[in-house]
Amino acid sequence: MDDQAAGSPQDAHRVPHCYRHPDRETGIRCTRCERPICPECMVNAAVGFQCPDCVRSGSGTGHAPNAAMPRTLAGGTVAADPHLITKILIGINLAVFIAVQFSEPLLNDLVLIGRWPPEPFLPTDGVADGDWYRLVTSMFTHEAIWHIAFNMLSLWWLGGPLEAALGRARYLALYFVSGLAGSALAYLLGAPTTGTLGASGAIFGLFGATAVLMRRLDYDMRPIIALLVINLIFTFTWANISWQAHIGGLVAGVVVGYAMVHAPRERRSLVQYGTCALVLAVIVGLTLLRTAQLT
Template sequence: MDQAPGSRQDGDAHSALPVCYRHADRETGVRCTRCERPICPECMVSASVGFQCPECVRGGSGTGHAPAANQPRTLAGGAVAADPRLLTKILVGINLAVFLVGQIRPSFLDNLLLIGQWPPAPFTPVDGVAEGQWYLLFTSMFAHEAIWHIAFNMMSLWWLGGPLEAALGRVRYLALYLISGLAGSALTYLIAAPNQASLGASGAIFGLFGATAVLMRRMRYDMRPIIALLVINLIFTFNPGFNIAWQAHIGGLVAGVVIGYGMVHAPRERRALVQFGTCALVLAAVVVMTLVRTSQLT
């Protein structure tokens, strides 16, 4: 028997969830309030009542429905974009460009590191942040030395970033990415050894892990896949053989969970205040950690 679009058959038809009409591998319990097609978080557009599918928002693809709202919104209240992965593509491009320059001119990485010089070795630490170069908290997020490092981070950014960008909207997604990365850098700066060079987008990537877990819980999805993936990554994080700055991973993860919770659970009537207020609180924690460590080093 043929399977109808938006449905999944198994041994227990009463317990099976329908699948998104655009993504057949994603089960969902949410339907468009206009055409009643099943929609996953990436396809949800927040409307005055419930969520609608992209076709109904645009007015149709043959459905005959009028546009749902003058300004369609994502799950978190962001503006719906024609390309829901645009920022993710730009971030991947920036990271790859910095990596290629670093391969051609290895000394280029020395100007981007959070602490010390590359490669890490016993030396007199060069701590630009303590000397007022706070921008290193930011630039170190885009520098990678090893091919396996950037490959893992960029694959994770693509897999996690696209759905999050679609669910949060560009502004909120960018805030999540950058602030999570800064939180990872700040925690590294605060407690890492003074000769432990740190670089890479891992703090921001773990922020995406944290926010994805919050979003999946909000949508009542099966949490086991993301938890298993996170546990595996944490095992690698604390494996001494990989020489990984675990501080950046933990700092980014905590920031991602906090910001993600504020983004997807903010009440509609105070949505922007709660969402960006949460971002401001995490940024304040970044500033405090940076000031505390700087006072210890100067």
Template structure:
């Protein structure tokens, strides 16, 4: 007796969304609709269905929301899937130019602790005095050309595929949550007279999310692991590197990225943004704890 006779989908692969009679184990990496070998279109990672490859939603007239092409994480498919990464790079470069043009007077208002160059024995300057905006401005601020150069190259190579997989809103959430976590961990664990700046916390968050993306796509994770290992070795062997920000961003990126890419579809949005909000609440709580210690 066939115990699954009333549930054929439990034993057989789904049919292609354009050719229902053709069973397939392949899905579009953007909208996750099943596609047969005649319909799949090669993409930079995996395959796209014809509608996603052409930037269409398919059908005659507007399709129902459930059938519209979506990113792997359920976001809206954009005409330029890398636009937000370009904007983030542009913001970092613009702040870097402003730092070079305006000097220490501008830089002092952007770094995490407060005064630039950092003055000893003034641990209550900056965030501890209520200047919480520094937790955000410091993650867009660089002083050295090598620092911004390395971070922006990494941002492009990690951020562009993540933006395409997540969609803009989820990708921006991941970036900001990771950057905030990096700033808070530096505030929590570093010396109170150490000024911290740079996008590295957010960048390491992208590392963590990239690992989650590789797992979601069943891709070879060895390149990600090797690159992350090299970055961590650099973190702990070079001077003037905030390992606290790197580890904080990485931890937030792993948690947020996993939630973004592995949330169950029926309550995907709730899990994705609920997890992001929970991470923010934890890091804000740590920042309040550190402020209480310093004041």
């Protein structure tokens, strides 16, 4: 950052930088405090855009109680802690990881598996036997420390900005739909007796949605594309990685993410949650198809 005082002759020829993200140039200012804000920090207001700080302190500014509530880019409610859901998801993953370290039967009850093979494995039911809950529980289950470390770092890096841009409810919908899509494709195309676990499907959904969001905000796409390509190379070259879960999550993330940030304002919620419902319907259909094949 430049340490020169604002208003110097040199500053007059420079594009302002977001006060919350000093590395980002912007030509937009908060309509209340007039500080420069980048697209990620822009909150829709009745007139123009406001910064998150002004939104949080809005109740004490004398604005009318019935004034239009500021919204995120996707129409979500602006929260005091824009990373709360991401923190909760990380906490759940860590709690499950610790629990399964002390209980192999618990691990067997949570992983995604179509059908358990015969002895000497535990006589536990798989998804084809009615344990559909495994499509969800496997999203929060990790066995190796490197696996959960990589996924949680990715969740923090990708999830925080997305949660701030979408709002809590929309972000949570994106996460679960992407994770379920990854589980469904792994169930459909994977070996029925191979266990699958990890948050990677949901994480790849966040990758896809982040790319869509960056495109919507006209950011430089090269960093996210390079990171995604590297992860896809690992997906198809490393052993014991479920490429089906990664691809399923990525496709769902792109579809849901596009609906979240491009939905027309007058039908925003209908388009956003309607798209989530359609993707969920496809997930249910794929799950029923695979179950019919295995029973």
